[in-house]
Every structure is written in structure tokens, then in C-alpha cells.
Amino acid sequence: MQTEAVTYMTPKLTAAHIVSAIAQLDRAVEYSYVGRKAKLLINDVVLPEGPVEFLRQSKSGGLTAAKITKQSIATLAAICSQRPNYPLHIDRIFSAGGNTRSAFETLLAHTAHFFICYPRRTDAYSGKVKTDLKHILWSPERTHPPGIVEVIDYDGTITEIELGVEFDRILLTATDLGEEFNSIEAKRTHVQMQVALIEIGRALGFKIWIAQNDQGIRVGNKRLGEYEGVLTSLDTVDILYTRAAKRAAQHIDCLWFSADGKHIPAVMEIEHSTGVTSGLTRMTKLKDEIPAIRTSYTVVASQKLRSKIVAEANKALFRDLNVTYMSYTTVQNLFGLIRTYALSGYVDHRFIQPFLEKVVSA
DSSP states (O other): OOOOOOOOSSSOOOHHHHHHHHHTSOTTSOEEOTTSSOEEEEEEEOTTTOOEEEEEEOTTSSEEEEEEOHHHHHHHHHHHHHSTTSOBOHHHHTTOOSHHHHHHHHHHHTSTTEEEEOOEEEETTTOOEEOOOOEEEEOSSOOOOTTSOOBOOOOSEEEEOOSSSOOOOEEOOGGGSTTTOSSHHHHHHHHHHHHHHHHHHHHTTOEEEEOGGGTTOEETTEEGGGSTTBOSOSTTOTTSOSHHHHHHHTTOSEEEEOTTSSOEEEEEEEOOSSOOHHHHHHHHHHHHHOTTOOEEEEEEEOGGGHHHHHHHHTSTTTGGGOOEEEEHHHHHHHHHHHHHSOOTTTOOGGGGGGGSEEOSOO
């Protein structure tokens, strides 16, 4: 049975829109998972905002019931509202995979305003462009007949750092690039890493400093400097005990300060080019101003830059920094950890140390 498509009168998608669209699908039809042989049946839809219950085939051959929660539906609606006409990977939205996520994607794809696409993606680790990962896209302006899946092309290349979440829209212009970035995509990746380090630091109970020239960059509906836990000035940071030290710290990509102000767990520079000396130079200037303070001078970069970082960090000019390295994969693991478990209050500044790889030879 085909029913008339739900038409959204506003670019804001709500949970009620999604649930209403799913409710219009024929419950007598078995819907094939996108790209898989498995099928599901809609068992129950609770209006207006869910949950949605479906039946899937178990390993024993019978049918088992599972549920898409109201929270999952509301989360998906909120993210789509922020990013209409943009490819989203559903496992990353929910920081996990699994049958329920796939079932949700399947039901969405069969409604009128959701489409499947395989966008060109710049892999954050290798730099290669791939087109092998299925994404879902909500388009308030376009429709297809409900009950079928429509695959569309996405005109553009997206950059993703695999942190288990989709990032809010990062608004950048050529003036934001400065001298170190040769493309907006590179700068966007840099900002995504800063967002991740803010959230990790905050979850660990740290106060965070983001480079002064980046604090005004808008991510979604707020600026980096407006994130919870981010300091807007270094004037109140006593551990940077001289004005010269504060000046040296101003342009560091990210610093974490312990809540009591007695420790700097990490001084971090994020690198995206083969020349990694600019960040090391900034850290050297900071160390010259606070030589007695113990901290981890850390370079955050993709795995493909690791050998370059090792080579530069072991040069005489930078050896005293005793640089550590944190890969994007490590950031991914940390971010997934803090999203899964409430660590605040149970760990101190030493928690981060096992995640920092020593790269300077003895």
C-alpha cells in the first residue's frame, strides 16, 4: 500500500515528523535493510514521538521484537535539522553500530524525505578519497515515493574524523586559514580536533585553553571560545606565572589545566602538513618561559605524519620538549570512552598519560 508522502513545511525536522512518516509505511510489507538481505517488519509506532517497535528475524528463524527509542529519534531529528542536505553516518551519530541502528536507517530510507548516498570522503588518516561508506541524507525540499529506497549522488567531498559523532557545521572563510593552512578542509579538520579535545578535557575535569585566534570560529550556533570549560583569558591562570608565559601560550592550539590550577596535563599542537615545526616552535617558546613546570608537550596528528614528527622531535632544537604523540585514532578512542562513561570526578591529570606516545629517544 502506497500512501501520500509527509511534506515538511519547515526546514526543522522533529521527532514527530519522523515518527509520522514511519507510521505511514505499510506494516504488511517486509522492508529490506539497506545493502543487506535481512528484512524487518514494523510492529508498532507510538505517536507523536515514538518509540517505534519492529520485528526482525532471529538466528533461530523466528521473529524478535526490538525498539527504536524516543531519545534516538529525537537525537537524529536534531542533527538532521542542523545539517539538511548533508550526508550523515548513522553509526557515528550514536557512537555505535548494531542491528537497531541499521533498522532505524532502513525505516528512514523508506520514508519520503530521506535518501541514501555514498559521498566522497577524505580519510583523516590516509588522506585518500573514498566512496565506500553508506550515509543517509535528509532533504526537506526533495521527496521520493514512500516505501522505496532512493540512492542519490552527493555533489561534494566531506572530511570526517572518526570520533563517533557528527560535528556541527563549522563556518570558515579564507581569512581563517592564516599562514599554516592551504585549504578550508585542512582548517576544518583542525577545528574538529579542537572540538574533540575540548570535550575530552572537559569530561576529565580540566579547564581548557584554545588558541586565541581560533576562539571566534563558529561551530554550529556557538563559537569555540563559548564552549563550556573553555577559558576566555589566561590572565587568571596562575600556573603561567609570568606575562611572557601567558603571551607564549596564547597561540597554542589547546592546553589542558587541572581544576586546581596546579598542573598542565598537556600542551597540544595539531598538525596537518608535512612541515610540523611551527607547532614545535610555539611549544619551545612556552617551555622557555616556564622551564620548571612539568607537562606533556604533545603533537596531535594523523598516523601518516608520525614518522615526520618523530624525526623533528628528536632534533637538537626540540629534544628538550620530550615530545609525545597522540594520533587521531587515540583521540577517537578517548572521545568514545568519555562519551560512554562518566569519568569526571574519578580521574585526575595523570589519567591522560598512558594515551600519549613517547617519541623522543633516550
